[in-house]
Amino acid sequence: MDETTEQNEAMGRAGIIAVVGRTNVGKSTLVNHLLGEKVSIVSDTVQTTRNLIRAILTEPRGQLVFLDTPGVHKAKGDMGKNLNKTARASVQGVDAVLLVLDGGHRPALEDDGWFRRITQEEGACIAVLNKRDLPGNHIEDYKKLWQEIREEKQSGKDLVWLETSALHGDGMTGLLDTLFETVPPGAPLFPEDILTDYPRKLNIADVIREKLFHRLHDELPHAIAVWVESIDEQEKKWSVEASIYVERHSQKGIVIGEKGRLLKWVREQAEKELYEMYGVRFKLKLWVKVEKNWRKNFWILKKLGYA
Numbered sequence: 001m002d003e004t005t006e007q008n009e010a011m012g013r014a015g016i017i018a019v020v021g022r023t024n025v026g027k028s029t030l031v032n033h034l035l036g037e038k039v040s041i042v043s044d045t046v047q048t049t050r051n052l053i054r055a056i057l058t059e060p061r062g063q064l065v066f067l068d069t070p071g072v073h074k075a076k077g078d079m080g081k082n083l084n085k086t087a088r089a090s091v092q093g094v095d096a097v098l099l100v101l102d103g104g105h106r107p108a109l110e111d112d113g114w115f116r117r118i119t120q121e122e123g124a125c126i127a128v129l130n131k132r133d134l135p136g137n138h139i140e141d142y143k144k145l146w147q148e149i150r151e152e153k154q155s156g157k158d159l160v161w162l163e164t165s166a167l168h169g170d171g172m173t174g175l176l177d178t179l180f181e182t183v184p185p186g187a188p189l190f191p192e193d194i195l196t197d198y199p200r201k202l203n204i205a206d207v208i209r210e211k212l213f214h215r216l217h218d219e220l221p222h223a224i225a226v227w228v229e230s231i232d233e234q235e236k237k238w239s240v241e242a243s244i245y246v247e248r249h250s251q252k253g254i255v256i257g258e259k260g261r262l263l264k265w266v267r268e269q270a271e272k273e274l275y276e277m278y279g280v281r282f283k284l285k286l287w288v289k290v291e292k293n294w295r296k297n298f299w300i301l302k303k304l305g306y307a
């Protein structure tokens with residue numbers, strides 16, 4: 001064994017992994033499960049993840065830095081288009097791409113798009129068929145589609161195929177083993193005790209948004225953004241003021257709910273979860289504000305990190 005190999009073995013392995021795929025396939029659920037901690041919000045709404053979230057897993061054998069990305073989705077407005085762009089750009093310069101597919105559904109147009117993109121990527125790529133707990137086995141459909149695209153593009157690219165259920169934690173050990181084998185030898189990229197470098201302000205806003213998404217349906221979640229205005233960190237309690245943007249007056253009424261019930265539920269649920277996350281009591285003050293067309297307003301999108 002030469003000196004460099006010896007040094008590398010002592011160092012372990014380290015690398016960056018872009019977690020990409022269609023919206024709602026379970027990317028954030030998967031990342032949370034791999035870390036054993038919630039770092040990224042989850043819901044059954046399209047494009048729940050709106051920022052690029054780095055989630056860092058440190059083990060004796062090395063460090064994996066996951067980039068949880070917004071799910072690619074047929075975009076209507078500026079926000080959706082920007083989110084798709086963020087996701088597509090995330091695969092550049094990473095050590096591996098983890099393409100998450102929904103095993104419970106047939107391949108969709110966005111999966112086709114990702115397969116095409118991957119034929120052009122140089123690095124390793126792992127296709128994870130998630131939601132294997134659901135009935136319906138579409139692995140052969142995905143493999144067939146991949147083969148067709150590979151032939152069309154005359155690509156020699158190989159994919160590693162794995163199956164998981166992120167909701168129940170099935171297939172996680174195998175996935176982690178594969179990832180640690182894939183990334184190169186190297187020193188950790190982040191300090192060992194860091195789970196994420198996602199700013200606290202954005203995380204608190206996301207937790208509030210997740211609770212809103214659990215209660216709101218149809219188009220309303222897409223018309224909502226949350227912005228934390230201030231955090232006052234006292235020793236025993238953190239007081240947070242946050243604005244919830246909606247696009248129309250009628251939406252404001254829905255978010256507040258009858259006798260303020262919906263907003264109260266959101267506040268209580270968010271306070272509870274934030275307490276579990278940070279180990280300190282939270283007092284949230286939530287303001288619902290009508291901000292017409294915020295999804296088309298460059299400055300608001302920029303402030304929220306969606307542009």
Ligand SMILES: Nc1nc2c(ncn2[C@@H]2O[C@H](COP(=O)(O)OP(=O)(O)OP(=O)(O)O)[C@@H](O)[C@H]2O)c(=O)[nH]1
Pocket residue numbers: 022023024025026027028029030041042043044045046047048049050069070071072130131132133134164165166167168
């Ligand atoms: N049955 C089942 N449901 C899952 C599984 N993984 C995730 N889900 C559910 O799928 C929905 C979407 O999960 P997310 O983790 O938010 O999906 P995502 O790919 O991050 O979505 P975006 O952020 O919108 O791109 C949630 O309701 C999850 O509970 C799984 O393995 N099995």
Ligand SMILES: [Mg+2]
Pocket residue numbers: 027028029040041042048049068069070071
């Ligand atoms: Mg997500």
